Amino acid sequence: MTSRHFVTPCAIAGALMISASAVMADDTFTLTIYHTNDLHGRTDAYPALVATLNEARETYGEGLLLDAGDIFSGTLYFNEFQGQDALTFMNLMGYDAFVPGNHEFDLGDPETGHQALAAFFAGADFPILGANLDFSASPEFAERLGESITADPQPGYLYDGMILEHQGERIGIFGLSTQDSDAISSPGQVTIGEYRQAAETMVEAFEAQGVNKIIALTHLGYDSDPSVGNDLLLAEQVEGIDVIIGGHSHTRVAPPTLLTEHWPAPTVIGQAGEYGQHLGVMQVTFDAEGVVQEVSGELLAVDERTPDAAALELLAPYTAAIEALRDEQVGAKAILALPNPRHGQGDALSVRANETALGNLIADGQLHAARKVVPDTLMALQNSGGIREALPQGDITVGDLIAVQPFGNRLTLLEVTGAELLETFEIALTNAPDESGGFLQVSEGTRLTYDSRQPAGERLISLEVNREGAMQAIDPDKTYTVATNNFTAAGGDGHTALGAAHEDGRYTIVGHTDWEMLRDHVVSHGEVFYQPQGRIVDIAQDE
Numbered sequence: 001m002t003s004r005h006f007v008t009p010c011a012i013a014g015a016l017m018i019s020a021s022a023v024m025a026d027d028t029f030t031l032t033i034y035h036t037n038d039l040h041g042r043t044d045a046y047p048a049l050v051a052t053l054n055e056a057r058e059t060y061g062e063g064l065l066l067d068a069g070d071i072f073s074g075t076l077y078f079n080e081f082q083g084q085d086a087l088t089f090m091n092l093m094g095y096d097a098f099v100p101g102n103h104e105f106d107l108g109d110p111e112t113g114h115q116a117l118a119a120f121f122a123g124a125d126f127p128i129l130g131a132n133l134d135f136s137a138s139p140e141f142a143e144r145l146g147e148s149i150t151a152d153p154q155p156g157y158l159y160d161g162m163i164l165e166h167q168g169e170r171i172g173i174f175g176l177s178t179q180d181s182d183a184i185s186s187p188g189q190v191t192i193g194e195y196r197q198a199a200e201t202m203v204e205a206f207e208a209q210g211v212n213k214i215i216a217l218t219h220l221g222y223d224s225d226p227s228v229g230n231d232l233l234l235a236e237q238v239e240g241i242d243v244i245i246g247g248h249s250h251t252r253v254a255p256p257t258l259l260t261e262h263w264p265a266p267t268v269i270g271q272a273g274e275y276g277q278h279l280g281v282m283q284v285t286f287d288a289e290g291v292v293q294e295v296s297g298e299l300l301a302v303d304e305r306t307p308d309a310a311a312l313e314l315l316a317p318y319t320a321a322i323e324a325l326r327d328e329q330v331g332a333k334a335i336l337a338l339p340n341p342r343h344g345q346g347d348a349l350s351v352r353a354n355e356t357a358l359g360n361l362i363a364d365g366q367l368h369a370a371r372k373v374v375p376d377t378l379m380a381l382q383n384s385g386g387i388r389e390a391l392p393q394g395d396i397t398v399g400d401l402i403a404v405q406p407f408g409n410r411l412t413l414l415e416v417t418g419a420e421l422l423e424t425f426e427i428a429l430t431n432a433p434d435e436s437g438g439f440l441q442v443s444e445g446t447r448l449t450y451d452s453r454q455p456a457g458e459r460l461i462s463l464e465v466n467r468e469g470a471m472q473a474i475d476p477d478k479t480y481t482v483a484t485n486n487f488t489a490a491g492g493d494g495h496t497a498l499g500a501a502h503e504d505g506r507y508t509i510v511g512h513t514d515w516e517m518l519r520d521h522v523v524s525h526g527e528v529f530y531q532p533q534g535r536i537v538d539i540a541q542d543e
Helices: 043-060 076-081 084-093 115-123 139-144 195-208 231-237 309-327 357-371 398-404 418-428 496-503 514-525
Strands: 005-007 029-036 064-067 161-166 169-177 214-219 243-246 251-253 257-259 267-271 278-286 292-301 329-334 379-383 394-397 410-417 440-442 446-450 460-467 470-473 479-485 507-513 536-538
Touching: 029 043, 029 169, 029 243, 029 267, 043 076, 043 084, 043 278, 043 292, 043 309, 064 169, 064 214, 076 084, 076 309, 076 398, 084 115, 084 309, 115 139, 161 195, 169 195, 195 214, 195 231, 214 231, 231 243, 231 257, 231 267, 243 278, 267 278, 267 292, 309 398, 329 514, 357 379, 357 410, 357 440, 357 479, 357 507, 357 514, 394 398, 398 514, 410 418, 410 496, 410 514, 418 440, 418 460, 418 479, 418 496, 507 514
Parallel strands: 005 251, 029 064, 169 214, 214 243, 243 267, 379 479, 446 536
Antiparallel strands: 029 278, 161 169, 251 267, 257 267, 278 292, 329 394, 379 440, 410 479, 410 507, 446 460, 460 470
């Protein structure tokens, strides 16, 4: 997950608010936009969010309601209901448009595609926008494909963009999603094109139809990795976008950012943080030519509102179901808590840069499950980005395990050469000692030694595995069976060496889900006591 931070316009050169005292012409038009992003399965946030929206509409009047993606993944609600719970509340609130985020593709399956996402679209009372998303090769979306740009958007249909008539004005809205999804999720047959070209095409198409008020609904990130694009770059690179409503970076942009230096007409950017903690409100005033004259806005904290009573009633059965699941004990006990440290939380070590006891436990569970199928499986590899929460001390519940591994990834066995395996660990160590979701936790009997001071690609000193009671170095010319999850096996988190083997057909999906393997492993122990064991050693930090 991307970093969480707070941004004001003053933090960026050229990001200025137009003075509220600016002289307005009589033929101006003020558009109100309500926006959310990155709920990540926090279905219990909706009752307060509903109340906040109702209050905002009383204060600011009618406006467009937009969501910038990542409704999926992150909680027991999502694991149990796969987005259908969130859909109940999104339909209740009356969203006007939604752009899929990278996590909407987390349940992508190489055999069955995106069944949960297709069901989410089919049940939506709002259109889905994605100008750089191509769903045409995925048969589960065949009945949901609309035209490129429509002036008559239908609920649950996929469009590049749409034209809405709002208070007598025509508003063009198009969607963009991050190309990061190729590396950090499982889009499968859904292809993600370059964002800039898609945006330029959409602006040109809207302007050709006489639309001069254009909104980009994006899941790119406010100031995320420039190699895959972000909202600041989009505003800089593409002329004609008036407003960008964003997600992905979990950034609280308050008040809205106004960029004036790149084009004759300014661009406004807004984003509302994460987890439904805030409702974004933006009011943008246009002149008769569709040029932004003034902008104001705020993020309304939902915890300051009393949750909507009717929405609480709707939430109750969902919560009852997940609480029953959450509290079910599996028959094992953690003697000590197994933390999940992150640098951004002030920890000296990080699951994404160091061996952890929890990472060891998870990898061992995968190895034991794999060896029941292929006894000669060499090792198990767990991408650290797939470990989301700590395992608390005490009796272990299903809820604890799903919180640790919420994605439901399946065990996959890969046939790789020693050379490919060595390359895989060089990829895993690319950012060390800084964090990377592609950093690999390893199973028992594996010993990885490296030097983070060396250039990327030249850090690995040795990779050894205990075979028949003795540590043996990996032979580049031999072929080995390794276990991992289907996301990493397909090249997720930048693991191109594994992805090439997967593309070559050298894999078998066994079918056990990640948290179920973890459950079986802790049950086999009964009392779980794990610590780091020196499986992964950076000599630069030891000296």
